[in-house]
Amino acid sequence: MANKQKKLDFVIQQQQQFFWCWDAVGTSCALYYAPLSGWTQCQVASTTFAPSEVPTGKCCGDPNNCVFNKIWSLDNPRKQGSLRTTNIANGYEEGAIPFEKLMSELDQGRPVAYLLTIRLDSPVTVGIKVLDSFRHFVVVTEYVHNGEDQMVTVQDPHYGTSEMSYVVFTENYKAEAGGSVNYSFFTSPSINPL
Amino acid sequence: MAIKEIVPPAESTEKFNDWLNRGKQENERSLQEDPYGRSLAIKVFHISLSEIMSENGFENANPVSWRHIHTDSKGPCAIEIQLADEEKDHQFQEVDRGNMAEEYKTLLGAWDKIEELEKEDYEIAYLRIFALKIGALWLRADERKNDYFIPLPPHFHGLVSGKMYRAEQFLEITRQAVHTLMSGGDTNTRDIFGGDAYTNDPFIGG
Numbered sequence: 001m002a003n004k005q006k007k008l009d010f011v012i013q014q015q016q017q018f019f020w021c022w023d024a025v026g027t028s029c030a031l032y033y034a035p036l037s038g039w040t041q042c043q044v045a046s047t048t049f050a051p052s053e054v055p056t057g058k059c060c061g062d063p064n065n066c067v068f069n070k071i072w073s074l075d076n077p078r079k080q081g082s083l084r085t086t087n088i089a090n091g092y093e094e095g096a097i098p099f100e101k102l103m104s105e106l107d108q109g110r111p112v113a114y115l116l117t118i119r120l121d122s123p124v125t126v127g128i129k130v131l132d133s134f135r136h137f138v139v140v141t142e143y144v145h146n147g148e149d150q151m152v153t154v155q156d157p158h159y160g161t162s163e164m165s166y167v168v169f170t171e172n173y174k175a176e177a178g179g180s181v182n183y184s185f186f187t188s189p190s191i192n193p194l
Numbered sequence: 195m196a197i198k199e200i201v202p203p204a205e206s207t208e209k210f211n212d213w214l215n216r217g218k219q220e221n222e223r224s225l226q227e228d229p230y231g232r233s234l235a236i237k238v239f240h241i242s243l244s245e246i247m248s249e250n251g252f253e254n255a256n257p258v259s260w261r262h263i264h265t266d267s268k269g270p271c272a273i274e275i276q277l278a279d280e281e282k283d284h285q286f287q288e289v290d291r292g293n294m295a296e297e298y299k300t301l302l303g304a305w306d307k308i309e310e311l312e313k314e315d316y317e318i319a320y321l322r323i324f325a326l327k328i329g330a331l332w333l334r335a336d337e338r339k340n341d342y343f344i345p346l347p348p349h350f351h352g353l354v355s356g357k358m359y360r361a362e363q364f365l366e367i368t369r370q371a372v373h374t375l376m377s378g379g380d381t382n383t384r385d386i387f388g389g390d391a392y393t394n395d396p397f398i399g400g
Contacts, residue, residue, distance in 0.1 A: 014348050015348075017350075018327065018350040018351075018374065018375075018400070019400035020400065021399060021400050022398070022399060022400060070400065071398045071399055071400030072398055072400065073395075073397040073398045073399070074397075075397070076395070076397035076398075077397075081397070115397070115399050116399070117399075118324060118325065120242060120243060120244070120325070121242040121244075122242055122244045123244065124242075124243040124244045124246075124247055124372060124376075125244075125247075126247070126372060126373055126376050129376050131243070131375070131376055134324075134325045134375070134399075135398065135399030135400070136324075136399050136400070137399050137400075156292075158327050158348060159290070159292045159329075160290075160291060160292030160293060161291040161292065162288045162289060162290045162291060162292065163288060163289040163291070164286075164287065164288035164289070165286075168286075168287060168288065172276075172287070174288075174322065174324055175238065175240070175258040175259050175274070175276050175287055176240075176324055182396060182397075183396075183397065
């Protein structure tokens with residue numbers, strides 16, 4: 001296969017709250033498609049959890065006491081999540097999509113988001129709660145296919161930008177041996193942009 | 195105070211050079227402009243949350259890779275080479291273009307002026323606690339209780355960029371961060387009284 005590459009002009013926002021990777025990814029994707037839409041992370045959180053409080057929302061008015069700082073989704077079977085809130089969801093698939101499909105999406109100018117699960121080396125117990133794993137959302141916005149190399153650029157709302165092979169991304173992100181991709185999320189321009 | 199000179203294993207340097215050679219011309223040009231050149235490499239450590247919550251603290255952190263600090267045409271970056279294990283040799287992990295490389299250089303010049311650090315020699319390393327979204331420079335003394343940590347942005351849990359934390363202080367903050375992780379992620383945990391290990395909503399993350 002001939003060498004091929006595609007890079008989207010995409011800027012990932014740094015997540016503003018500890019649990020807002022879903023929010024930063026959704027907001028960044030929304031602004032990629034519609035820079036003038038004005039979406040902010042607090043607006044996305046407020047619109048998602050308390051639509052009646054938009055546009056001010058509790059998180060926009062008092063970010064230090066934001067009651068919506070919690071884990072959430074990009075999209076799900078109930079059509080909930082930041083990609084739904086911003087009206088750019090375009091379906092999802094379980095697991096990591098093949099590299100060729102990722103190429104096709106990026107060639108069409110569509111970033112692909114992923115939900116990663118990192119399984120802990122050993123469960124941690126606090127009180128009566130046990131945590132076995134944690135999850136994190138990121139976006140892939142560039143690929144380089146050069147001979148056997150299948151490289152991607154990952155935009156992470158916490159770690160920023162990094163480049164790695166697609167295999168490393170899907171199986172060993174940030175050298176976490178227990179890492180894997182749960183879902184791949186597709187995006188598309190909003191039919192009715194704000 | 196002195197920073198201990200650390201030499202990465204030849205296998206890691208070889209993988210780093212392999213990466214440099216992929217874009218040889220631009221890398222050679224940028225190396226000449228980079229005062230740190232290819233000589234700066236630090237170890238990356240991971241630590242499990244259960245270790246943090248135990249009496250061991252950071253004692254049993256595991257080295258997982260080497261970060262070779264570099265500057266190329268796109269700017270400062272860290273090329274991470276994962277350590278060999280029983281199943282594989284050293285391998286290229288990633289090029290990190292986040293905040294870490296730039297911040298490291300900023301801090302490097304200031305450390306020899308800090309009085310607290312005059313008593314010992316330190317190895318500079320990088321601690322990454324993915325679950326807690328914590329990344330920090332780790333000044334490793336001979337004994338863990340004498341270590342210092344300097345958090346790198348972005349961060350949460352009340353940590354302050356560029357501030358130097360004693361080991362005991364930093365450990366306490368990370369323990370609190372574990373509580374935060376588990377309290378805010380109600381649907382991402384299970385209780386100890388039973389149930390499947392992973393019965394929660396598979397679509398959520400944070």
